Amino acid sequence: MSKNILIVESENDKYFIESLKEYLNISDVEIDTPICSIDDYECLNGLSKAKLAHKLQELQIDIEKRGIEKIGIILDADKEGVEKRIELINEALKVIDKDLNITRCNHFIKSESLEIEIACYITNVEGYGELETVLKQIKSKDSPFADCLYDWKRCLEEKSQSIKDKEFDKFWVNTYQRFDCCTKKEQKQAGRKCNPEASMKKDIWNFEHSVLDGLKEFLKLF
Numbered sequence: 001m002s003k004n005i006l007i008v009e010s011e012n013d014k015y016f017i018e019s020l021k022e023y024l025n026i027s028d029v030e031i032d033t034p035i036c037s038i039d040d041y042e043c044l045n046g047l048s049k050a051k052l053a054h055k056l057q058e059l060q061i062d063i064e065k066r067g068i069e070k071i072g073i074i075l076d077a078d079k080e081g082v083e084k085r086i087e088l089i090n091e092a093l094k095v096i097d098k099d100l101n102i103t104r105c106n107h108f109i110k111s112e113s114l115e116i117e118i119a120c121y122i123t124n125v126e127g128y129g130e131l132e133t134v135l136k137q138i139k140s141k142d143s144p145f146a147d148c149l150y151d152w153k154r155c156l157e158e159k160s161q162s163i164k165d166k167e168f169d170k171f172w173v174n175t176y177q178r179f180d181c182c183t184k185k186e187q188k189q190a191g192r193k194c195n196p197e198a199s200m201k202k203d204i205w206n207f208e209h210s211v212l213d214g215l216k217e218f219l220k221l222f
Contacts, residue, residue, distance in 0.1 A: 076130035132169035145179035
């Protein structure tokens with residue numbers, strides 16, 4: 001078992017990071033059970049401090065038993081932004097060590113009392129957003145089905161309706177995965193062959209895109 005542990009928010013984050021790890025040939029860091037489950041209503045509007053603190057407390061109990069040496073935390077910037085997410089992490093870290101304080105991404109700090117190192121990365125595009133915001137940037141195939149959603153979004157606005165950017169990005173990525181990147185045969189089993197887990201194993205993402213530079217730097221720290 002790896003002595004380096006990654007904390008991520010969701011199953012989709014886990015699928016993505018696993019694929020990126022494989023692309024980078026990184027094997028010495030294990031992704032822990034995601035903080036949020038698919039049907040977790042508490043996570044619908046972004047991760048709470050309580051959720052992260054609970055996950056850290058779970059790992060604190062296992063540090064010696066599992067021989068954990070480094071913990072990495074990957075969270076979405078969402079609409080709050082990178083700095084606010086680092087603040088949330090620091091507030092949660094106080095639950096396991098009141099002296100811990102992260103000042104920037106991609107930099108390990110040491111907990112003397114727990115004898116571990118902790119670092120974080122905040123998933124973002126130009127300071128905000130989440131995994132789906134990044135996935136839109138790194139798609140590598142034509143996306144006519146997904147791109148036509150922009151016309152649908154404009155239609156909504158003309159009818160005095162709206163959809164949040166976060167929800168639109170999720171819809172865009174789901175459409176790209178299912179209709180732009182699945183064959184007709186695969187679409188007959190879309191729940192299994194066009195879902196996020198299956199899609200991350202397909203050659204439909206550009207892992208060389210510059211938007212991933214910071215995240216790749218973070219993973220290589222381990």
